[in-house]
Amino acid sequence: MVLTRDLDPSASPLDYYGSELRRLREAAGLKQTQLGAVIYCTGSLIGQVETTxxxxxxxxxxxxxxxxxxDGHFSRLVGLVLRSQLPCWFQAYxxxxxxxTYISTYQCQLVYGLLQTEAYARAVLGVENPDRLDASVAARLDRQRILLRGDPPVLWVVLDEAALYREIGGHQVMRDQLAHLLSLRERQWLEIQVLPFSAGQHAAMMGSFNLLRFDGDPDIHYSESYDSGHMTANPQVIKERSIGYARLQAEALSPRASAELIARVMEERYGKHPEPAGRAVA
Structure with missing residues (x-):
């Protein structure tokens, strides 16, 4: 086991968090087991966090x-720690x-990360990163905190119908995920539209992308490939993608009709049916 005193607090937010935990725990005169008892966890967990x-x-x-x-020291620091667990190429985004202040997204295969349930995120992220799955899931869920702010961004999601049928994690995980999407209908700053298969060819055949708008800063277009992301504020790209997104919105089902389709798929495809043989629910 790595000793905390051997860690470089400046190496990463996680190293700094661990060193601060040990410093302040010892300043309080508490052993790991004693602090664990106070916050309802094991002393071993305290030690694991202290050693990263x-x-x-x-x-x-x-x-x-x-x-x-x-005074909120660790609550402030944990945001940096979780952000650092995201892929390096994704952290800037x-x-x-x-x-x-305004996020527009088209998703062709998966539910948008800000709207994923924990079980759905765990199934998605566990495909290629099983060794650091807990950290990856925690980081993704922490991103969703922006939707709980007093001034959340306006979020408009166009979701390809394929994402409703792509079974991630098993029947129950998908049912819960679709139910979660339906539960978001009451949020006035969030809209979900489904682009149906019947739309045929459309303005986003090249794949998923996001458009970000800010108060006082240029808009940003974001897209990603297998292991990299690309952001640009190029006015021509923003213009083209904004027009393309408007076309997607026009071709997609209305929010009401989209909710009806999501509910129908949830019941008909992911209703109370036995899991397929050999298929585990995440």
Whole structure:
């Protein structure tokens, strides 16, 4: 096991978090097991976070702040820690996403990350990163906090019908995910449209993309490939993609009709049926 004193607090947000936890725990005169008992976890977990073997969650951080009377120190720091767990090429986009006042997205295969349930995210992220799955899921869910702000961004999602039928994680995971989409209908700043198969060829045949708008800053277009992301504020690209997105919205089902389709797929495809043989639910 790596000793905390051997860690370089400046190496990463996670290293800094671990060193701060040990410093403040020892300043409070508490052993790992004693602090664990106070915040309802094991001393082993405290040790794993101190040595960067585990990534802290926001709930864990809030309990630390309460136990150590640190005035929100860990609650503020954990955002940086979780952001650092995102792929390096995605971190810059995540920072811009958190600042955006208007997000428009077209998703051709998967539910948009900000709208994914934990089980759905776990199934998606577990395909290629099973060794760091907990950290990846925690980071994705933490991105969703922007939707819970007092001033959340306006979010408009055009979701390809294919994403409703692509079974991620099993029947129950998909049913819960579609139910979650339906539960978001009451949020006045969020709209979901489904682009139906009947639309045929359309303005986003090249794949998923996002458009971010800001107060006082240029718009940004974002797209990604297998292991990289590309952001641009090029006015011509923004103009073309904005027109393309407007066409997608026009060709998609209305929000009401989209909700009806999501509900129908949820019941007919992911109703109370046995899981296919050999298919585990995440």
């Amino acid at each position: 073997a585990r990534v802290p969650t926001r709930d864990f951080s809030e309990r630390l702040d309460a136990a150590l009377d640190t 995540a920072e811009m996403e958190a600042r955006a």
